[in-house]
Amino acid sequence: xxxxxxxxxxxxxxxxxxxxxxxxxxxxTRAAENIGVTQPTAxxxxxxxxxxFDDELLVxxxxxYVLSPLAVELDAQIEPLCEAAERLFTTAPFDPASTQRExxxxxxxxxxxxxxxxxxxxxxxxxxxxxxxIMLVTGRLPTDLVETLRLMDGLASTPNARLRVSxxxxxxxxxxxxxxxxDAGTVPGGWRTLPAAELRRRPWVVPHHPGRxxxxxxxxxxxxxxxxxxxxxxxxxxxxxxxxxxxxGTDRVxxxxxxxxxxxxxxxxxxxxxxxxxxxxxxETLWWHEKHETDPGHRWMRETVREAVxxxxx
Numbered sequence: 099x100x101x102x103x104x105x106x107x108x109x110x111x112x113x114x115x116x117x118x119x120x121x122x123x124x125x126x127t128r129a130a131e132n133i134g135v136t137q138p139t140a141x142x143x144x145x146x147x148x149x150x151f152d153d154e155l156l157v158x159x160x161x162x163y164v165l166s167p168l169a170v171e172l173d174a175q176i177e178p179l180c181e182a183a184e185r186l187f188t189t190a191p192f193d194p195a196s197t198q199r200e201x202x203x204x205x206x207x208x209x210x211x212x213x214x215x216x217x218x219x220x221x222x223x224x225x226x227x228x229x230x231x232i233m234l235v236t237g238r239l240p241t242d243l244v245e246t247l248r249l250m251d252g253l254a255s256t257p258n259a260r261l262r263v264s265x266x267x268x269x270x271x272x273x274x275x276x277x278x279x280x281d282a283g284t285v286p287g288g289w290r291t292l293p294a295a296e297l298r299r300r301p302w303v304v305p306h307h308p309g310r311x312x313x314x315x316x317x318x319x320x321x322x323x324x325x326x327x328x329x330x331x332x333x334x335x336x337x338x339x340x341x342x343x344x345x346x347g348t349d350r351v352x353x354x355x356x357x358x359x360x361x362x363x364x365x366x367x368x369x370x371x372x373x374x375x376x377x378x379x380x381x382e383t384l385w386w387h388e389k390h391e392t393d394p395g396h397r398w399m400r401e402t403v404r405e406a407v408x409x410x411x412x
Contacts, residue, residue, distance in 0.1 A: 208338035220406035301332030
C-alpha cells in the first residue's frame with residue numbers, strides 16, 4: 099500500500115461509499131447498480147481506489163472475482179467506519195429502540211453486585227439492540243483516568259481526587275453505608291453495633307489491599323483514625339463480593355458496603371452489625387469524559403442508569 103501524504107481533506111469521501119459496495123458485491127456492475135451510478139463511473143472509481151491503495155482489490159478468478167488480501171483487511175474495517183460516519187452526519191434523533199450502539203462501563207464488583215441487574219434490565223427494556231461491555235475494576239483504578247474515559251462511556255466510582263479534574267463530568271448514582279460482618283456465633287444476640295474494642299481485637303478481611311499495612315488512602319481510613327485503630331489484616335482478597343466469605347467460622351471481621359452485605363440475607367451463620375463511630379456515607383458516582391456530554395445516546399444511557407439505580411431498594 100502506498101504511503102500517501104494525502105490528508106482527509108484531500109480525499110474524495112465518495113470513494114468510501116463505493117469501496118463498501120464493491121467489497122459487498124465483489125462485482126463492479128452490481129456495485130454501480132446498488133449506489134445508482136453508471137458503469138463507467140464505477141469503473142473510474144475502482145481505478146482511483148486501485149491507484150490509492152496500489153492494489154488490485156478485486157482479482158479475477160474462474161467464475162468471477164475474489165478479494166485480494168488487502169481487500170479482505172479493508173472489508174473488516176469498512177462497515178463500522180461507514181456506520182460511524184452515518185451516525186455522525188445523521189440529523190435523526192437518537193432512538194433507543196433501534197440503536198445497536200455498544201456501551202462500555204468500568205465498575206467495581208461491589209457496584210455490579212448491588213445494582214448491575216437493574217441496570218441491565220433497564221437498558222435492555224428500552225434498547226434491546228444495544229450492547230454492553232462491562233469491565234471490572236480490579237485493584238487500583240487505571241493510571242490515566244481521563245484518557246481511559248475518553249475511550250469508554252463511564253466509570254462507577256466513589257469521589258476521587260484524580261477524577262476531579264478538567265474534562266470530567268459526573269452524577270451521583272446512589273448512597274450506601276459501611277457495616278460490619280462477623281460470624282454469628284462470636285457476638286451476643288443483643289448486639290446491634292460492633293464495639294470499637296472488637297474491631298481492634300479481631301483480625302480483618304480487607305478487599306483490594308495492596309500490602310500488609312492498612313493504607314492511609316483506604317475508604318475507612320478516617321474512621322480508623324477517629325477510633326485510634328489500626329486493622330490487623332489477616333486476609334487480603336481482590337474482590338469486594340468475596341470478602342464476607344472469609345468471615346464465616348472464624349473470629350474475623352469484614353467492614354463492607356450494606357448493599358453488598360444484605361445480599362447475604364440467607365447466611366444465618368453471619369451477623370450484620372452497625373459500625374462504631376460515624377463513618378462517612380459511601381457516594382457511588384458515574385463519571386464520564388466531557389466529550390460525551392452532548393451526545394444524545396450517551397445522555398440517554400446516563401439517565402437510564404441513574405433512574406434504574408434510584409429505583410433499586412437497599
